[in-house]
Amino acid sequence: MDENATPTPELDAAQHDYLQILDAIQSGALRLLAGFPAQPSGLRIQVGEVTVEAQWPQGPGEAAVSAGAAPAPAPATDAATEVPVTDPAIRAPSVGVFYRSPQPGAEPFVAVGDRVSPGRQVGIVEAMKLMIPVTAEAGGVVTAILKQDGDSVQFDEPLFSYSPE
Structure with missing residues (x-):
């Protein structure tokens, strides 16, 4: 072929x-x-x-019940992920694995401070070998990246926050 x-x-x-x-x-x-x-x-x-x-x-303790299991580490806090509630978000179109770049090693589609226009691709969600584009629904400036490469995401989960234009 x-x-x-x-x-x-x-x-x-x-x-x-x-x-x-x-x-x-x-x-x-x-x-x-x-x-x-x-x-x-x-x-x-x-x-x-x-x-x-x-x-x-x-239950909250079920994950740590297995013998010898160490408690899960507290999630790392990153100033870039602390988003004001007032900022709108670009959300996952599907359940899957989120990618910020078109391919491994490539530059991310967007970074904090980038201006996006409606319809601009900002990421990819892989769901059962399908690559589903993540696009901005409105224009604005990216204020935070909420999910990183390889993170599992749920439908409608916030991936980026942005400040509307």
């Missing part, structure tokens, strides 16, 4: 169908979780041939 060949319409349609299934799973999971009085220990959703399963610890 020619490496320089453009994607076929069938591949684009398949990716579109996959994204629709992923959206259905996400919205279904959010609806189900909203209906529980407390967070469940696990959730499994199947749409067609796609199954997504998530499990959560049951």
Whole structure:
């Protein structure tokens, strides 16, 4: 197969169908979780041939119960991640792994202080081998980077904060 060949319409349609299934799973999971009085220990959703399963610890001490486990270190505080509540955020379009650069070793799409315009790509979320662009919905100046390369992110989780223009 020619490496320089453009994607076929069938591949684009398949990716579109996959994204629709992923959206259905996400919205279904959010609806189900909203209906529980407390967070469940696990959730499994199947749409067609796609199954997504998530499990959560049951109590605050459960993670440290295993024999010889050291307590988790306190999260490092970084001035860049302390964001005023008034700043709007650019959010994750999907559950997945967040990347700030188009490829390993490349410069990040944006840095603190960069001006972004609506539609500008600022990152990527990888979900099941699909690279989903993260774009700015409004113009402004990036004030903080809230997630780093390789961080797992949830749907609608803030990735960057910005000051609107």
